[in-house]
Amino acid sequence: MAQPVTERAYQGRVHVESRRLMTAWMGELGRAEAAGQVTGALMISGNCVELLRACHVLPMFPEVTALQNAIRHKSLPLILKAEQAGYSSDNCAYVKADVGLVLEGGFGPGKALPFPNLIVCNYVGCNVYVKWFEHLADISGGRLFMLDVPFARTDAPSAADVRYVVQQLEELIALCESLTGRRFDIDELREILALSARAQDGYARCKHLTKRHPAPFDSYFDSINMMGPINVLRGTPEAAAFFDGAVAEFEALAAQGLGPLSEERFRTVVEGPPPYPFYKSFRNLFTRWGAVAVQSTYSTVGGIWEFGFRHDPRRPLESIAEQMLRENLTNRSIVARYAQIRRYVEEWEADALVIHSIKSCRLFSAGQGDMREHFIKDLGVPTLLVESDLEDPRYYAEAQIRNRVDAFFEALEHRKLVAAH
Amino acid sequence: MTPDAAIARCRELIAEPLSAVADRWKAERPDGRVIGCYPVWAPAEVIHAAGMLPVSLLGGGTSVELTHADARFQSFVCSIAKSTLELGFQGRVAGVDGLVFSNICDVARNLGSIYRRNFPGTFVEYLHLPQNSTSSSVVPYLAAELRRLAAAFEAAFGLKVTEAALAAAIEAYDALRTRIRALYALRIAEPQKLGTTELYAILRAATLLPVAEATATLDALLPSVAARDARPRDRLRVVVEGAFCEQPPLGLLEVLEEAGCYVVEDDLLLGWRWYTADVGTDGDPFERLASAYVNLAVPSSTRHESRTHRATGLIEKVRRGRADAVVFMPAKFCEPALFDYVLMKQGLERAGIPHMLVEFEEKMWTFERTRNEIETFVESMLFE
Numbered sequence: 102m103a104q105p106v107t108e109r110a111y112q113g114r115v116h117v118e119s120r121r122l123m124t125a126w127m128g129e130l131g132r133a134e135a136a137g138q139v140t141g142a143l144m145i146s147g148n149c150v151e152l153l154r155a156c157h158v159l160p161m162f163p164e165v166t167a168l169q170n171a172i173r174h175k176s177l178p179l180i181l182k183a184e185q186a187g188y189s190s191d192n193c194a195y196v197k198a199d200v201g202l203v204l205e206g207g208f209g210p211g212k213a214l215p216f217p218n219l220i221v222c223n224y225v226g227c228n229v230y231v232k233w234f235e236h237l238a239d240i241s242g243g244r245l246f247m248l249d250v251p252f253a254r255t256d257a258p259s260a261a262d263v264r265y266v267v268q269q270l271e272e273l274i275a276l277c278e279s280l281t282g283r284r285f286d287i288d289e290l291r292e293i294l295a296l297s298a299r300a301q302d303g304y305a306r307c308k309h310l311t312k313r314h315p316a317p318f319d320s321y322f323d324s325i326n327m328m329g330p331i332n333v334l335r336g337t338p339e340a341a342a343f344f345d346g347a348v349a350e351f352e353a354l355a356a357q358g359l360g361p362l363s364e365e366r367f368r369t370v371v372e373g374p375p376p377y378p379f380y381k382s383f384r385n386l387f388t389r390w391g392a393v394a395v396q397s398t399y400s401t402v403g404g405i406w407e408f409g410f411r412h413d414p415r416r417p418l419e420s421i422a423e424q425m426l427r428e429n430l431t432n433r434s435i436v437a438r439y440a441q442i443r444r445y446v447e448e449w450e451a452d453a454l455v456i457h458s459i460k461s462c463r464l465f466s467a468g469q470g471d472m473r474e475h476f477i478k479d480l481g482v483p484t485l486l487v488e489s490d491l492e493d494p495r496y497y498a499e500a501q502i503r504n505r506v507d508a509f510f511e512a513l514e515h516r517k518l519v520a521a522h
Numbered sequence: 523m524t525p526d527a528a529i530a531r532c533r534e535l536i537a538e539p540l541s542a543v544a545d546r547w548k549a550e551r552p553d554g555r556v557i558g559c560y561p562v563w564a565p566a567e568v569i570h571a572a573g574m575l576p577v578s579l580l581g582g583g584t585s586v587e588l589t590h591a592d593a594r595f596q597s598f599v600c601s602i603a604k605s606t607l608e609l610g611f612q613g614r615v616a617g618v619d620g621l622v623f624s625n626i627c628d629v630a631r632n633l634g635s636i637y638r639r640n641f642p643g644t645f646v647e648y649l650h651l652p653q654n655s656t657s658s659s660v661v662p663y664l665a666a667e668l669r670r671l672a673a674a675f676e677a678a679f680g681l682k683v684t685e686a687a688l689a690a691a692i693e694a695y696d697a698l699r700t701r702i703r704a705l706y707a708l709r710i711a712e713p714q715k716l717g718t719t720e721l722y723a724i725l726r727a728a729t730l731l732p733v734a735e736a737t738a739t740l741d742a743l744l745p746s747v748a749a750r751d752a753r754p755r756d757r758l759r760v761v762v763e764g765a766f767c768e769q770p771p772l773g774l775l776e777v778l779e780e781a782g783c784y785v786v787e788d789d790l791l792l793g794w795r796w797y798t799a800d801v802g803t804d805g806d807p808f809e810r811l812a813s814a815y816v817n818l819a820v821p822s823s824t825r826h827e828s829r830t831h832r833a834t835g836l837i838e839k840v841r842r843g844r845a846d847a848v849v850f851m852p853a854k855f856c857e858p859a860l861f862d863y864v865l866m867k868q869g870l871e872r873a874g875i876p877h878m879l880v881e882f883e884e885k886m887w888t889f890e891r892t893r894n895e896i897e898t899f900v901e902s903m904l905f906e
Contacts (some may be wrong), residue, residue: 104645187867189860191598195863224653228627231653231826239831239865247826249654251627251663261666268659373831434635434648463628463857466707467603468636471594475639480702 106391107363114319115347119326122339125211126238133159134215139281142217142237146402147250147429149224149421150295151412152270152335154276155290161217162333163237166202167195171377171492179205180493193461194492197232207255216241217279221273223248225432244280246273251426258426263428266422281282291414293336294421298411303344304331305406310351311395311448314368315360316353321371321394322384323361332403342429366391368515370445372398372438372472373457373465386454386503390510394455397447398438401430405441435468439475453483453513459491483516485509525746528739529559529720532727534628539585540577540609543730544617555619555679559729560606560630561767563651563793564622564825566810567695567801568734571687572675578729578794579621580769582882585613594636595629600778601884603629603767607688620645620678622671625653626767626824645678647671650682651727653826655816658682664812680735686790688807694733696800697761702728703784703795706787708744710843713759713784714752719775725791734868758900763790764863765835768774768853770882777889778849778880786843823858832862832870840875848877849896853884876903 121383133140136143141262143150145165148379153160158383170176179193179201186204188197204207209216220243231247238245248269251262274463300328304327318324319475327347334340354360370393376383404410410428413420426432430441454476458466468487476482487505523530540838544556557569558579568578584606590611593640609615621644623634631648640644648668652660653877687688702725708718724743728736768790778785801814819825821835840848848870853861863879870877878899880892 152620187864192857192860214675226628228625228629228631229857229861232858233834235826235864236861245828247654247828249652249660251650252631252648252665254648255651255670259666259670261663261670265659265663266658269657272796273682413782435632436635436639455674460596463599464631466593466596467599467629468632470596471636471639474593496751 104364106366106388109359109363111351115323115350116326118343118346119329121327121417122334122343122447126334128461129159129211130161130215134210139219139277140215140217141219141221141277142234142243143221144223144225144227144230146223146227146230146431147425148332148403149248149270149425150333151223152241152273152421153221153277153292154336155272155284155293156285157281158219158277160333161214162193163199165329165333166208166214167198167492168258168377170202170345172380174378174494176378177494185217188241192230192491193233195461196236199233200236200240207443209241215346215413217243219243219277222246223247223250225250225425225429226433227254227462229462229464232441238332244276246276248273250432253427253437258423259334262426263419263422266425266460267418270418270421280444286419290417294412294417295416296338296341298414299335299341299407300331301411302342303341303348303411306348307344307351308396308400308407309354310348313355314450315352315358315362315365316368316393316395317360318413319361319394320462321375322380322402323398323482324397325402327373328400328403329454331406360393362377362388362391362393364391365393367453367510368393368449368451369397369453369455370394370396370442370449370451371455371457372442374399374459374491375457375463376459376497377491379489379497379499383502386506390506392510395449395451398430398442402431430462435472440474442472442476443480446480451510452517453485454485456486458486460488460496461490461492483513523742525743525750528743529723531738532723535730536723536726539614540579541614541616543577544575547732548617553790555681556617558615558618558621560621560634561602561793562624562794563672563815564624564625564649565735565811566604566794567688567691568668568672568683569622569675570694571683571691572672572679572681574619574675574679574681575732577618578726579606579615579618579789580726581884582609582614583769584771584887586614588764593639597648598855599629599714600768600853602853603633604822605884606633607640609636610637610644618644618648622647624649624651627856630767644777644825644840645674647674651825652816654701654850655825655827655839656701660816664815665806665808668808668811673834689812691733692807692811693749693803694737696802698733698737698740698856699727699795699797700800701744705740705747705884711785712752712754714750714754715750715788716747717779718788719772719779720761722772722775722790725794726806727763729791729794741836746786754905755868758847758903759784759843760850761784761786761836761839761845762790762851763839763848763866764823764850764852764856764859766792766835767856768884770851770853771884771886773889774880774892775880777893778896781893781896782904783849783896784846787822787839789822792820796820800879823862823883830864831869833873836866837869837873840870846876847899848875850877850879852881854881
């Protein structure tokens with residue numbers, strides 16, 4: 102291995118501002134019960150947070166709670182608690198961590214994380230979402246609304262698909278009105294969608310900046326700073342301003358030719374969610390090889406913004422329906438994801454694909470062996486597949502993963518050397 | 523033909539690869555087409571109305587060694603997904619012209635598209651079956667989805683589904699389902715006359731035969747099984763729950779009975795007996811089928827029903843079957859069954875109904891540990 106690669110202290114305002122915004126949102130949630138504020142749980146993937154916002158329902162996201170507990174190394178006792186209650190070791194650990202939090206007394210009435218009054222299951226591809234929210238409704242007594250979004254199985258959503266989702270959105274609005282006692286205002290939704298579109302534009306611009314050599318940030322590990330604002334806070338002026346700032350910051354880095362590492366030796370596309378309990382350790386495995394993720398699929402679970410889709414305030418409900426139906430990663434087939442990754446590899450000029458396969462989320466992972474087969478054999482893209490989990494630390498085998506990562510980049514380095522001569 | 527002989531024929535039929543089933547159908551109809559239906563539910567009526575043979579596609583069981591599919595799907599993925607893909611690699615579904623998958627779980631979702639990628643010559647269609655059970659828009663949506671499937675058949679095979687043909691298909695499948703319900707009722711009334719492995723073989727054979735032939739087979743079997751001379755034994759009446767997708771090995775079902783259980787209700791091959799009553803003959807047949815899917819559905823772990831709690835349907839099954847206990851039998855890694863296990867178990871405990879858990883895998887071949895567990899459970903109940 103050549104000169105050691107180090108990580109620069111580069112995250113700056115994006116990181117700090119993201120934390121500030123997310124902390125403020127959590128604080129608002131903590132005060133909601135006392136303030137009589139109606140809260141509504143949503144899933145991250147392809148969500149319709151703008152609609153809840155327009156209905157004056159404060160959104161909350163059980164996935165965010167689960168990942169925060171994982172990244173703070175608090176997930177295992179919660180998972181074990183849920184397993185004692187009957188959940189299988191083969192069930193999604195995100196769900197178990199949230200159920201465990203209820204059983205531990207950290208989630209519920211009078212807690213910093215209150216039970217939601219409304220539980221909107223935006224069923225966007227992930228079948229576990231249905232179970233998760235059924236269980237949350239059973240535990241909390243919150244009102245469950247099943248927002249069924251037909252899976253993307255044709256070239257474009259059919260008129261029947263759009264009609265079905267729009268009609269359900271209208272039914273959801275009526276339910277929100279009955280819970281909040283406030284009349285829904287379509288013009289307010291249009292304003293929120295305009296703010297959303299501004300944030301989407303900023304997020305997309307940031308992600309296109311990673312086409313630069315070096316990429317100004319890591320589109321896998323650093324995108325987490327933007328995923329909170331884009332998925333949770335979309336539609337607020339604060340989120341729109343956050344992305345204006347992020348674009349300025351990353352543009353400045355790109356102009357200076359600065360990236361997240363002292364040297365960018367390899368450009369990768371990363372597929373799959375990160376192992377949150379070992380976020381930093383996992384990152385270090387790539388840092389030492391000078392590998393920077395220039396694109397990632399995980400950063401598009403809430404919405405795929407970099408290819409041009411924006412919410413359209415002129416067609417508010419239809420536009421929300423279209424985003425849920427088509428413009429997010431999870432409501433597309435795994436094979437459609439191959440096309441997205443291929444585009445990333447080609448347009449972002451990546452050297453390799455890294456697949457992080459996680460047990461908890463079969464939506465992401467089931468069949469990633471086929472994905473590896475396709476990229477290696479059909480497209481000639483060097484591909485590494487490692488396995489662990491996004492929430493359950495028991496599945497992270499550091500030594501084994503490190504061996505695979507090292508062997509992969511050694512081979513990739515050799516390949517580069519051979520190609521250069 | 524005696525019931526034993528008829529059931530033996532059913533066992534032979536279900537042991538055959540789907541390619542043999544397809545070949546036999548096509549031998550009499552050179553232009554015939556066969557469509558495999560992955561669990562849990564597929565609209566067999568629409569397939570039949572297009573003039574094709576719908577057959578159940580239930581993985582490879584113990585009949586295939588995984589040599590290719592293991593590289594595509596990870597170790598934590600259920601066996602039926604892998605063995606179904608393997609069937610394709612090993613040519614054991616040759617002659618089956620198309621496959622229909624639906625959104626029962628995340629693995630099945632991915633399997634459909636991966637199957638299509640690996641076998642581009644096979645027609646593969648993915649249905650999005652609704653999870654919203656109460657919206658006024660759900661029936662029109664599903665009717666449109668069924669029409670989309672019909673249009674896809676026409677585009678792929680030139681076979682049109684007319685409303686008249688679909689209405690006739692609904693009638694034919696209603697007739698078959700009436701017989702299936704009668705068999706299940708017979709087993710509840712006199713479980714000593716119809717073992718679960720027998721009922722399973724009959725039902726699974728019915729999913730491989732043309733509907734009229736399946737109905738005729740059941741018509742012949744019903745009176746002869748009812749006329750069997752069998753004395754009731756002192757056994758535990760149980761409901762089996764959770765085996766709605768991957769198929770438990772016959773040996774496991776046999777062990778359940780040998781260990782002292784009468785299985786009086788189950789969720790095996792649930793999609794082929796989905797409706798609690800006839801779909802009926804009034805109005806637009808697509809709308810009718812869609813409405814029945816939502817409003818006449820049996821409880822299923824693969825469908826959300828906001829009008830009742832997860833455990834309600836199971837408790838009703840226990841009461842209807844006069845069962846003493848529930849044996850949860852989820853396939854290894856089956857997320858819908860494993861998640862529902864928690865809510866159902868809690869519901870049973872509130873209702874004072876005993877239960878036990880037996881996980882299985884389709885390739886399982888030793889059952890002694892399971893036998894011990896079931897025997898202990900049965901003894902603890904019978905000698906209480």
